[in-house]
Amino acid sequence: MDGSIEGGAPARAAGAVPAMPRGCPHCCGVRLQRWGVTGRGLARLRCGGCRRTFSPATGTLAAGLRRRAAFEAVIRDMFGAGPSSCRRLARRLGVHHMTVWRWRIRxxxxxxxxxxxxxxxxxxxxxxxxxxxxxxxxxRWPGICPAPPRPRWYTLARGEVPPGGWAAWRVALRLGGPSGAPGLQARFERFLAPFRGPATRYLAGYVAWLGVREVLRLHGSD
Known part of the structure; x- marks a missing residue:
């Protein structure tokens, strides 16, 4: 996997770990020598210039992962017809749902x-x-941690309004995507609905996620 999310199809976006690089990813040196294999079975090289070792996965999305096939399946799901929930995808792949979540954040x-x-x-x-x-x-620590500025949403009674009104708790997002993509805002709302309100700190990533999906959609599957 080359670490990029490019190309015209989810399969190309997932890709595979590339062939052994011709230069050192740390210093761009070309004096390389074989240096055994990594614990994950990838060939390892050592740079004669900076004397650091690396593998084809160094600096890519697949760096440090043991289950690359499952990780690629997560990427294909993210950019396929409709992303699955973390728990459903985890059951299908035989991994923990938090593992799927960490891979998605990556x-x-x-x-x-x-x-x-x-x-x-x-x-x-x-x-x-x-x-x-x-x-x-x-x-747990009321004297150290003050109460949050609003109650949890599920504790609000029907018809109850949070402090400051609902307008005070709206987040504005600028949607980026391919030029000339009509209805992108409506598609974002439909795209976000199955995730049941992602945390605000991750919304920028979801906007970028939809943007890449739009690129793949407009460029087709070739």
């Missing part, structure tokens, strides 16, 4: 590096502090 971080043309649309979504544990810390 891919989203790479998506954020890709420049995307801006469509010029703004969409509002509800602020989310999922998995923040703010209330847990406040209950």
């Amino acid at each position: 891919v989203l971080a790479r998506c954020l590096r890709r420049p995307m043309p801006v469509e010029g649309g703004i969409v509002f979504t509800r602020e989310s502090r999922k998995a923040s544990r703010e209330w847990v810390r406040h209950a």
